[in-house]
Amino acid sequence: LPWPSSVTRFLHIMVVIYEVNIDVDADTEQAFLEWLSDKHIQDMLAFQGFQDAAIYKRLASDEGRDDGRSLLTVQYRVASREDLDAYIRDHAAKMRGEGLELFGERFSASRRILHEQQVFSAAT
Numbered sequence: 001l002p003w004p005s006s007v008t009r010f011l012h013i014m015v016v017i018y019e020v021n022i023d024v025d026a027d028t029e030q031a032f033l034e035w036l037s038d039k040h041i042q043d044m045l046a047f048q049g050f051q052d053a054a055i056y057k058r059l060a061s062d063e064g065r066d067d068g069r070s071l072l073t074v075q076y077r078v079a080s081r082e083d084l085d086a087y088i089r090d091h092a093a094k095m096r097g098e099g100l101e102l103f104g105e106r107f108s109a110s111r112r113i114l115h116e117q118q119v120f121s122a123a124t
Helices: 027-047 082-091 092-107
Strands: 016-025 051-056 069-078 107-115
Touching: 016 027, 016 082, 016 092, 027 051, 027 069, 027 092, 051 082, 082 092, 082 107, 092 107
Parallel strands: none
Antiparallel strands: 016 069, 016 107, 051 069
16 A cells, blocks of 8 residues: 555655763753753754754653652754764764763763654644
8 A cells, every 4th residue: 555645745854863861960960951052962963964953851750760860861863874873983982072071970871763764743
């Protein structure tokens, strides 16, 4: 069966989401967010294929935690897997090193790569 037109119109915009999940000391959160917003994300968006980024605050209570840590997620929308692979190969070590140099063990980060499959929109 052919794809419904509501799906085929989105096939050309399939992107990759590069997600970074951050766990930061609560007393470091403000300085970390300032660096993240003012410097790090701006530098990331200068790389080929990086289109936009969003910062999300995760509530520790939603994740069954009460350890005084602040939880953040950054999602970068990247045009293609090739662009993301080039970033990882050529720039990731330097970019990660900047955070470690500034904040040391006061934060940790894990990463996921999400491949968009389908996009749905509310009817207008």
